[in-house]
Amino acid sequence: MQKNVNVLLKLFIEYLQVEKNYSQYTVEHYKLDIANFSLFMSEQAIPALEQVTYVDVRIYLTKLYERKLARKSVARKISSLRSFYKFLLREKLVKENPFSLVSIPKAEKRLPDFFYEEEMAELFKACDDSSSLGQRNKALIELLYGTGIRVSECCQIKLKDVDMAVSTVLVHGKGHKERYVPFGSFAHDALSIYIQDGRHKLQSGRAPHDNLFVNFRGGPLTARGVREILNTLIEKSALTGKIHPHMLRHSFATHLLSNGADMRTVQELLGHAFLSSTQVYTHVTNEYLRKTYMSHHPRA
Template sequence: MENVNVSLNSFLEYLQIERNYSKYTIVFYQKDLEEFFDFMTEEAIASFTDVTHNEARLYLTRLHQKKYARRSIARKTSCLRSFFKFLLREKRIEQHPFSLVSVPKLDKLLPKFLYNEELEKLFDVSDLTTALGQRNQALLELLYGTGIRVSECCSITIGDIDFQLGTILVTGKGNKQRYVPFGTYAHDALSTYIENGRKELLQKQLDSNQTKHLFLNFRGGAITPRGVRVVLNDIVKRASSTLHISPHTLRHTFATHLLNEGADLRVVQELLGHASLSSTQVYTHVTKDHLQRTYNQFHPRA
């Protein structure tokens, strides 16, 4: 088979430089493509020019046989469409084998979110007399209070925070920056953590070049998205034996609560950093409490 690494590296550079994709997206694309390259080797397909519509359909059949979820198959299909479109643009192939392949229809699942009672349990868990407890509380307040992504949260530096205006400069997907406001609860939790807990954690850092990142791990280095998940899992475990959430659940909760209280959809889109309004519209479901309040307020026979 031809040297796939040349095409792969060229495509990844294209995603990074021209499309400005995040490093996480590029990692997933690389894994999906390497899986397809393994399929080409198994089928003795020597060149990308030998991949036709039939091979594309066969590959998708294999994915179904491996019991991949429809969402995973849709992502892999989208990746391969982009890759072969790139090869076509670079004149390395003469036909696009995945152009006519249909993407599996995805179930429209409502995002999972938390009710106020469930949130309060999470906020009551951390020991605010300890450095890690202060960090965890600030982390929790910020994720719920701003709706930012975990990756965005981990990249925040001290200089990104403006306490006077109550805003944070957030770098999102594609390195696009936006200002996100935060409220009094997040303000107080961040102030306590920065003035006390963070300074204590910094003293544990062995490297003399102290990090400017806002959130630190127990060694004093910048916390990772995986570290945030570990922290949140521990908080949830101590708060409730029945509650199961991910860091993204706090983002879902942020958007759902805003919209249920009457926030404009386009404002929520801006706060979340969504490129299109359709991504935000998934949050326009309403809670039973909101339905009841609306009914009682507007129906003449309520």
């Protein structure tokens, strides 16, 4: 049975990579979800994918809920398996899709966390640009907040991707999609100092590479490294609470919309394939405006 699943999974992965052009990150999620279902099949003594029934799917759902997984996680697993079977149906490798009648649980409505403009100012104050690492940290924060790019995208940026003459950066996004994103004068100044001074010193005597951001050893900076930098800056600042890298992306979108940017422009800058992904920020900005009103209007 395991061999049966592995062979069909390999075909499906090739389809995702070649025809759908999905990113490696997305493909890994599909592989994990299908591998987990394969273990369930072994436990239930189901010999082959074509013998999975709707009843089996309901039992699988029950086991997922018993593990107290978030609704979003359950929905992703069901969506992955539904897509897998849809592909198998297309290739005439199975006769029916047992996941087609299963309703995907609605995800909890959770608004993205973001920094207020005053909080962003405190975060920038925590960047001491008198040192090489401080120059890197300031350039990193300015670029993340100034462009709204994902941390994974930021870590992939090469020196050649940054055009200082026109203040734009070439971003390699999800699904191998590329987009040019502009950045402002603050990011431009911070990047100039970092590239000409801080990065040069951090790379001195190390194996050369062309990644824009480097760690304290001079090697390429990773997403984990970015998280550690942000946590350190939070501890140095007057801010309290937790921070995650995506908060800077959320802050970028929220502040643009709050200051009058149109939804389509923000969608393009964020690299969202669908406008619905960007529309979540309208709820954030409404709450932002409400809090601002309650804090500042004399009759609130």
